[in-house]
Amino acid sequence: MFKTPEFKENNHANELPFATRILCATAIGALGLGLIFALILSENISSSLPALVQQNLTQSGVQNPVTAVLLNFRSYDTLLEIGVLLTVAIAMLPNSNFNSDINPHMPGGSRLVSVVNSAPVNPPLEALLRWLIPMIIVMAGYMLWTGAALPGGAFQSGALLAGAGVLAQLSGRLQFCFTSTTAKLLLTIGLITFVMVAVGVATTTGVILQYPLELAAPLILLIETAATLSIAAILLLSYNTLATQTFESSSEPSVFDKQPSALSETSAPNETLQSQTAEGPKP
Amino acid sequence: MDSLFSLDILLPTLVGLPLIAAILTTLLKSPGLRASISIAMALIQLIIVATLLLWLSNSGTSLETQYQRYSLGGWGAPLGIDLAIDGFSALMLALTAALTLVLTVYSRYYFFEPHSRLDKTARFWPLWWLLIMGINALFLSGDIFNIYVTLEIIGLAAVSLVALDGSRAALTAALRYLLVGLLGSLCYLLAVALLYRAYGTLDLAQLSAIAEPTAITWAALALITTGLLLKTALVPLHFWLPLAHGSAPAPVSAILSALVVKTSFYLLARFWLDTLAPAATDYGLLMLGVLGAAAILWGSIQALRATRLKLMVAYSTVAQLGYLFLLFPLFSPDEDARGAGLSGPAVSAVGYFIVAHACAKAAMFLAAGNIMRTFGHDEIARLHGLAKYMPLSLFTFAIAGASLIGLPPSAGFLSKWLLLNVAIDTAQWWWAIIILMGGLMAAMYVFRVLNIAFISVDEKAQTEPKNLPTNKLPTIMSLCAFLLAMLTIVLGFNAELILDLVTIGDDV
Amino acid sequence: MTQESLYIIASIGLFGIGLYGVIVAPHILRKILAINIMSVGVFMLLVVSASNMNSTPDPVLHAMVLTGIVVAIAGTALALLLAVKIHTLSRDSDKDDH
Numbered sequence: 001m002f003k004t005p006e007f008k009e010n011n012h013a014n015e016l017p018f019a020t021r022i023l024c025a026t027a028i029g030a031l032g033l034g035l036i037f038a039l040i041l042s043e044n045i046s047s048s049l050p051a052l053v054q055q056n057l058t059q060s061g062v063q064n065p066v067t068a069v070l071l072n073f074r075s076y077d078t079l080l081e082i083g084v085l086l087t088v089a090i091a092m093l094p095n096s097n098f099n100s101d102i103n104p105h106m107p108g109g110s111r112l113v114s115v116v117n118s119a120p121v122n123p124p125l126e127a128l129l130r131w132l133i134p135m136i137i138v139m140a141g142y143m144l145w146t147g148a149a150l151p152g153g154a155f156q157s158g159a160l161l162a163g164a165g166v167l168a169q170l171s172g173r174l175q176f177c178f179t180s181t182t183a184k185l186l187l188t189i190g191l192i193t194f195v196m197v198a199v200g201v202a203t204t205t206g207v208i209l210q211y212p213l214e215l216a217a218p219l220i221l222l223i224e225t226a227a228t229l230s231i232a233a234i235l236l237l238s239y240n241t242l243a244t245q246t247f248e249s250s251s252e253p254s255v256f257d258k259q260p261s262a263l264s265e266t267s268a269p270n271e272t273l274q275s276q277t278a279e280g281p282k283p
Numbered sequence: 284m285d286s287l288f289s290l291d292i293l294l295p296t297l298v299g300l301p302l303i304a305a306i307l308t309t310l311l312k313s314p315g316l317r318a319s320i321s322i323a324m325a326l327i328q329l330i331i332v333a334t335l336l337l338w339l340s341n342s343g344t345s346l347e348t349q350y351q352r353y354s355l356g357g358w359g360a361p362l363g364i365d366l367a368i369d370g371f372s373a374l375m376l377a378l379t380a381a382l383t384l385v386l387t388v389y390s391r392y393y394f395f396e397p398h399s400r401l402d403k404t405a406r407f408w409p410l411w412w413l414l415i416m417g418i419n420a421l422f423l424s425g426d427i428f429n430i431y432v433t434l435e436i437i438g439l440a441a442v443s444l445v446a447l448d449g450s451r452a453a454l455t456a457a458l459r460y461l462l463v464g465l466l467g468s469l470c471y472l473l474a475v476a477l478l479y480r481a482y483g484t485l486d487l488a489q490l491s492a493i494a495e496p497t498a499i500t501w502a503a504l505a506l507i508t509t510g511l512l513l514k515t516a517l518v519p520l521h522f523w524l525p526l527a528h529g530s531a532p533a534p535v536s537a538i539l540s541a542l543v544v545k546t547s548f549y550l551l552a553r554f555w556l557d558t559l560a561p562a563a564t565d566y567g568l569l570m571l572g573v574l575g576a577a578a579i580l581w582g583s584i585q586a587l588r589a590t591r592l593k594l595m596v597a598y599s600t601v602a603q604l605g606y607l608f609l610l611f612p613l614f615s616p617d618e619d620a621r622g623a624g625l626s627g628p629a630v631s632a633v634g635y636f637i638v639a640h641a642c643a644k645a646a647m648f649l650a651a652g653n654i655m656r657t658f659g660h661d662e663i664a665r666l667h668g669l670a671k672y673m674p675l676s677l678f679t680f681a682i683a684g685a686s687l688i689g690l691p692p693s694a695g696f697l698s699k700w701l702l703l704n705v706a707i708d709t710a711q712w713w714w715a716i717i718i719l720m721g722g723l724m725a726a727m728y729v730f731r732v733l734n735i736a737f738i739s740v741d742e743k744a745q746t747e748p749k750n751l752p753t754n755k756l757p758t759i760m761s762l763c764a765f766l767l768a769m770l771t772i773v774l775g776f777n778a779e780l781i782l783d784l785v786t787i788g789d790d791v
Numbered sequence: 792m793t794q795e796s797l798y799i800i801a802s803i804g805l806f807g808i809g810l811y812g813v814i815v816a817p818h819i820l821r822k823i824l825a826i827n828i829m830s831v832g833v834f835m836l837l838v839v840s841a842s843n844m845n846s847t848p849d850p851v852l853h854a855m856v857l858t859g860i861v862v863a864i865a866g867t868a869l870a871l872l873l874a875v876k877i878h879t880l881s882r883d884s885d886k887d888d889h
Contacts, residue, residue, distance in 0.1 A: 005878075007881070028807045032804065032806070042497065045481060045482060080429070199299070242872060431862075435866070454873055469806075
């Protein structure tokens with residue numbers, strides 16, 4: 001398994017032989033049955049954690065126990081999780097990173113969002129979006145605010161905002177470029193806020209991430225707002241990168257293809273994918 | 284533990300510092316500035332770890348201070364997440380800090396292309412620091428779900444670093460690594476679910492107090508083992524490692540072989556010998572030892588057959604990882620000594636081996652990277668006359684190889700000696716045979732390279748091949764590799780440094 | 792057979808189907824989807840364990856599921872990116888060969 005990635009449908013050349021597949025299925029089936037029996041027959045110890053959460057809920061600054069766990073009791077996990085998102089965002093960043101020591105003016109658009117002033121590509125979608133996008137933004141704000149008491153919070157509203165961005169890009173009217181400074185700030189603002197709050201509260205209470213009781217609610221809201229912006233930016237960047245990848249074709253050589261890559265560690269430097277052009281998606 | 288300024292705060296700082304470095308390197312635009320800040324941060328990290336270790340060894344030896352713990356958010360386990368450190372994890376943190384500094388300096392020169400319009404370091408530095416943050420967070424973590432998140436950070440950052448140069452081979456190796464990593468993490472997460480159902484807590488210390496040998500604990504341990512064995516690349520689940528470590532840029536290969544695979548091994552040791560020790564059957568421990576022996580033999584055979592230098596070094600990693608798994612059968616022969624924490628002669632020996640291997644393997648990968656940068660290729664058969672052009676890199680390779688083989692006075696020799704002692708003390712002399720055979724086979728594949736490098740004339744081709752260097756190498760890159768190799772000799776002479784570190788948490 | 796047992800069987804079943812898919816499925820997109828199915832199985836087990844007849848469900852497990860979903864998204868996005876890049880490279884090198 002896992003030799004070279006296979007992209008053709010119904011190409012049975014690289015498939016595992018039938019006997020191996022049956023063996024695999026039987027092995028997994030047997031192990032699965034064993035696991036099911038172990039689970040069903042074991043006693044489920046009622047954990048003390050839900051009671052502990054209920055006890056400390058009033059001190060956490062929010063009323064929703066899940067938000068309290070995510071952003072107060074186990075906020076370190078959420079911090080690391082935003083770090084995971086940032087990792088993927090950096091992997092997704094477009095390749096047109098210029099060396100600003102040589103060329104201080106970065107071409108290819110320094111604006112995060114720009115409006116495309118051409119004929120409408122998708123009139124029904126565009127007309128719908130004139131109503132829909134403001135509504136989505138308001139919804140996202142509501143979900144962010146209501147996360148304190150009801151289901152909601154940073155991740156949900158961030159996903160909504162990213163959805164709005166994806167729709168806008170699909171309509172062809174807005175174009176997102178993630179090489180700008182604004183973009184990098186948006187990507188990192190969630191983590192920056194979280195770290196600043198974590199260290200800031202330590203000067204008062206003496207422990208990292210321990211919020212002072214009266215400031216817990218506003219601090220949680222602050223962290224969630226910044227996280228919403230970051231999450232939306234990261235999800236939109238992921239969509240943007242994946243969508244532009246499929247449209248790119250190297251039959252038009254980009255200006256960076258002439259650079260011989262001395263840094264390539266493999267013995268076939270001809271097959272290097274150099275940078276994309278800095279244009280937006282071609283719908 | 285109350286004021287901000289007690290040395291307790293150093294534990295979360297070790298996670299926060301690389302995080303801040305990652306954020307800064309994302310936001311900054313100038314490559315020179317990114318590199319300078321990275322080197323500064325690596326230096327600060329080393330100072331912090333040194334302070335932490337000094338504090339730990341002076342902080343008393345009563346049972347209560349066996350661990351140092353830091354409760355994030357002030358809630359304390361099981362409601363909140365605790366950071367914990369003991370002798371073994373302190374050793375791993377020290378290794379991380381030392382390697383980070385040397386590799387950061389090396390990377391600054393490796394990726395330095397002042398006249399190129401393309402800037403690779405825009406992606407390298409943030410991913411590098413996120414990887415370091417993940418590694419520190421994993422060694423410090425005291426909560427099983429937190430460990431899952433740190434495993435994911437490490438996995439995703441490592442995959443992105445492997446895919447950095449964008450060539451098809453690197454991307455394929457990275458994709459394979461990613462799929463295997465995700466598979467492993469999901470097995471681990473399922474085990475976390477099982478453990479929570481059975482014990483109602485996510486804290487490592489609490490689990491080790493209440494763990495019992497029930498069916499569900501055994502199932503959880505089996506799942507954790509499967510997931511972590513995939514990530515540690517133990518034979519037969521090693522298929523992704525050679526190409527992933529062989530196609531990555533040199534500093535990335537170095538940190539992957541030296542540290543990243545050791546993080547999942549550390550977790551295996553923690554779960555089998557400390558937290559879920561009651562569920563660890565003798566048969567299971569033996570199985571791990573047998574797989575380790577198979578890894579030593581199979582990895583060495585494949586290293587002998589490798590045609591590229593970096594692939595050979597990667598297979599050597601597969602082989603050397605097998606030695607680590609001898610910890611499990613050698614840990615303790617009697618039942619009642621288990622569950623007392625990660626300490627003892629076997630842990631000291633394996634801890635020493637981890638440090639020796641990390642330095643030697645990183646030195647080897649850096650030397651291989653230097654060779655590749657200078658000549659444009661790393662095919663072993665075409666490396667004739669290397670000694671003429673790159674004597675320092677070859678010397679580095681030789682010393683690192685000596686540590687891998689286990690020749691005195693290197694740290695590799697000392698760690699193998701300690702392992703042999705434990706094997707004979709516990710009357711399991713058959714492992715001693717495997718250890719010695721592994722050393723012999725390592726000698727074969729190291730000397731093969733040295734042999735070719737010292738001969739200027741290719742006897743088969745009957746002519747002197749045109750093997751001239753195509754690029755000039757900055758001296759500091761060779762010096763970094765050489766420093767790491769020298770470290771193995773220094774550690775070989777100063778065993779007490781490491782051994783004292785591993786026994787910090789003991790109450791004797 | 793209690794309701795909980797049914798859900799446990801379903802979640803482990805999903806995990807097993809996903810595991811089989813990752814190992815056996817030839818197409819790379821199927822492998823990525825299979826990993827997603829595996830993660831759904833694990834999340835389902837977590838949510839089932841959180842159900843509590845007496846009071847509100849266990850919030851720690853729900854928080855774990857939320858974190859897990861985000862981590863799964865990140866992993867899937869990276870896998871898709873690598874797959875698409877490899878595909879672009881293979882497509883172009885196939886073109887060069889002709």
